[in-house]
Amino acid sequence: xxxxxxxxxxxxxxxxxxxxxxxxxxxxxxxxxxxxxxxxxxxxxxxxxxxxxxxxxxxxxxxxxxxxxxxxxxxxxxxxxxxxxxxxxxxxxxxxxxxxxxxxxxxxxxxxxxxxxxxxxxxxxxxxxxxxxxxxxxxxxxxxxxxxxxxxxxxxxxxxxxxxxxxxxxxxxxxxxxxxxxxxxxxxxxxxxxxxxx
Numbered sequence: 001x002x003x004x005x006x007x008x009x010x011x012x013x014x015x016x017x018x019x020x021x022x023x024x025x026x027x028x029x030x031x032x033x034x035x036x037x038x039x040x041x042x043x044x045x046x047x048x049x050x051x052x053x054x055x056x057x058x059x060x061x062x063x064x065x066x067x068x069x070x071x072x073x074x075x076x077x078x079x080x081x082x083x084x085x086x087x088x089x090x091x092x093x094x095x096x097x098x099x100x101x102x103x104x105x106x107x108x109x110x111x112x113x114x115x116x117x118x119x120x121x122x123x124x125x126x127x128x129x130x131x132x133x134x135x136x137x138x139x140x141x142x143x144x145x146x147x148x149x150x151x152x153x154x155x156x157x158x159x160x161x162x163x164x165x166x167x168x169x170x171x172x173x174x175x176x177x178x179x180x181x182x183x184x185x186x187x188x189x190x191x192x193x194x195x196x197x198x
Contacts, residue, residue: 011035011062020062023048033086036063038074045069050080097122098136101129102144110145111172149173150186157194164191 011017015035023031024046031048038045039055045063046052063069066082076082101122109118118141119129133141153171156162162170168179168191183191 011064013064015062017062020048021057021060024050024060025054025057027051034064036066036069036082036085037061038063038069038072043074044077045074045082046077047080047082047085050077052077052079094132095136097124097129098132101133101141102137105141105145106148108172110141111149111174115141145172146182147186150182153179153183153191154194157191164195167191 011020020031020035020037022028023035024037027049029049033047036045036047037050037055038061040059040061041055045066061072063072063074066076066085069082070076101118104118104121109121113121115129116126119126122129124132130140133139133144137144139147149172153167153173156167156170157164160167164179165176168176171179173179173182180190183189187194
């Protein structure tokens with residue numbers, strides 16, 4: 001079925017219009033989350049698995065994301081709930097919160113702020129954040145931050161000529177003593193032993 005250039009540009013890059021239309025009409029679960037269909041007559045967009053009677057093909061356009069469909073002026077379907085499609089934050093559930101927390105920790109969030117402030121930034125309580133991290137990461141946010149600091153410090157020892165004091169503060173340690181204690185706890189050796197071997 002020939003479609004105009006504007007509609008072709010709206011298609012997901014790895015799919016063509018006919019494939020999307022066949023998947024929509026068949027309610028193919030394999031395509032759920034890969035594209036969204038907008039119905040011009042109702043200005044509603046849906047997932048390919050929507051239980052509502054399919055619209056006529058000539059009234060449908062396709063979009064790679066829910067955001068693209070909304071940008072084109074469509075509103076989400078209340079039956080198939082596009083916000084719960086595979087790959088969406090709601091579909092990924094609490095793992096998304098942990099992934100965002102890990103990114104913040106890797107950016108040094110817990111070097112500058114408390115666990116309560118991290119939890120607030122993620123929109124959850126501190127105790128719930130701890131439970132989520134234990135379930136998805138197997139360690140608390142504080143333990144993950146401590147491991148990140150030691151790994152960053154070890155990388156700096158191996159790859160730079162900075163002094164150990166400079167490395168300690170660059171890696172996010174609050175003091176030289178904590179830097180030394182963390183290395184002894186992790187490697188059973190002081191950080192200076194790694195510098196001497198170089």
